[in-house]
Amino acid sequence: MIIGIDMMGGDYAPMEAVKGIKLYLSANLRPGRLLLIGDKVQIQALLKEHSISEDLISIVHADEIIGMHEHPTKALKEKQKSSIAIGFHLLASGKMDAFISAGNTGAMLVGALFSIKALEGVIRPAISSIVPKTGGGTGLILDVGLNADCKPEHLNQFAIMGSVYAQLVLDVDNPKVGLLNVGEEEGKGNLLTQATYPLLKENKHINFIGNIEGRDVLLDKADVIVCEGFTGNVILKMAETLYDIGQTRNINDEYLNRFNFENYGGTPVLGVAKPVIIGHGISGARAFMNMIRLAGIMIEKEVMKKMKEELA
């Protein structure tokens, strides 16, 4: 397997990407090659500086960089020699099996949706986030921002994609799917959740447990939390502040520490044909290591293939 990494994306690129690669290789987490995309001279110098052997590494030079605040579609179109554009070209043409970047999120999403395309049958790809549960487990919430407005059939597919991901990547057996809502009983909710409930109830591909409320998000009630990307995004960003609050206030609590996004690395785009993982702009070495690790798992477990089967 070949995992492609945008070395120029993120606030601390390429340094932290290189350090993340070192962590990954030292831990000998998985076999397979890494394909580093970016400024070749800079990358080679950093690899040398950090005594990283190039045995498992190839470098593809990229002349340009898409900045964090550039317009995604415009930048991708005009900067064909950027690390992100080259990455998607390599991924689409089968030269690599997954693509990771902590760069311009919009450009990564546009690339994922238009270079790689959706899995057959997927109406709307989604992005998901890990939810640390108070009971010790790990849940998944989706969509967390790709689709600010959704229809019931989108949420129904998110439930399937989330279940496959939870099962294969998070090792949750027969994941419990909850519909995020404002009340527990069937019939509660806004127009969207009211119309989504019956679809989830009849969906044979998932283990639907009914509505869950805001108070259940961090509890063990559901493993996969389904919602539109507006509410999901607000929750995700609010949850991320829990870690900051813990740090700022010197609360050294194991649970709050689990909200540190570096533990998870990045957000995979679900519903596209190949693994694309988008990291935070402020990704450090640990986040990069975890993104590479996640890409490896997604390739090895054939997550996309399983999703396609379940969605058929």
Add this chain to the structure above:
Amino acid sequence: MIIGIDMMGGDYAPMEAVKGIKLYLSANLRPGRLLLIGDKVQIQALLKEHSISEDLISIVHADEIIGMHEHPTKALKEKQKSSIAIGFHLLASGKMDAFISAGNTGAMLVGALFSIKALEGVIRPAISSIVPKTGGGTGLILDVGLNADCKPEHLNQFAIMGSVYAQLVLDVDNPKVGLLNVGEEEGKGNLLTQATYPLLKENKHINFIGNIEGRDVLLDKADVIVCEGFTGNVILKMAETLYDIGQTRNINDEYLNRFNFENYGGTPVLGVAKPVIIGHGISGARAFMNMIRLAGIMIEKEVMKKMKEELA
């Protein structure tokens, strides 16, 4: 001023309501009379047991109780002798100036919307919640559940109602209004927030600071957070679990402790003609005391009158 209290509402009624009244009267927080609605024999026995003087107290007997899980509209209609039905009757006919209950939330909302009616010009009343800010201040978020689906003009009115409340009740000078969204820039968001932004921008009655994101909810960026009742409800219920997490995990942190709803007591219905405050079913003495206190402030500061002026 006369503050009416449903003595039969809530999981620990009427005991905790009585204890709350004792706390309120002992603190001598504000003048005015309390009108207690419920089983007269029970209430009198409890007042005596807790050595509460009846000087500032009147009791109106109620034969029936609306249970926590009864159908709101049906129960209100059929149980005319219930404490909630009598309370709304007394409030509507001017026999009291505010009504508090920790009973059936749905029945309280139906009563507030149909017995008391909306303030002139208000399209949709809303319920709000206090947001403890990491900087020490206190913000407000609305709607938190009354309107699961909203239109831009609803959110525009929530901004005005929230601003008046924040100014008069929370003592925030020229409150900063933020539109809860998935991105900071104008133009970001779902269809609703995209269409709401220009209305808020042109609204002369508020101090609009633009979009805020999930990561800003607990920070000082905005004093009044405007959103539809779906997202608001999810956030509110999720935030309430922060207190529980703090307790369960023995994190004795001042900030997390502020998420204890007992500090605030209850949720006022904003946009109706008179103060109606709805408490949690699990309200204890402290929550009752704070609800009575809040009702007093809302009457004294003429919050509804000011809202009506700003909305005109």
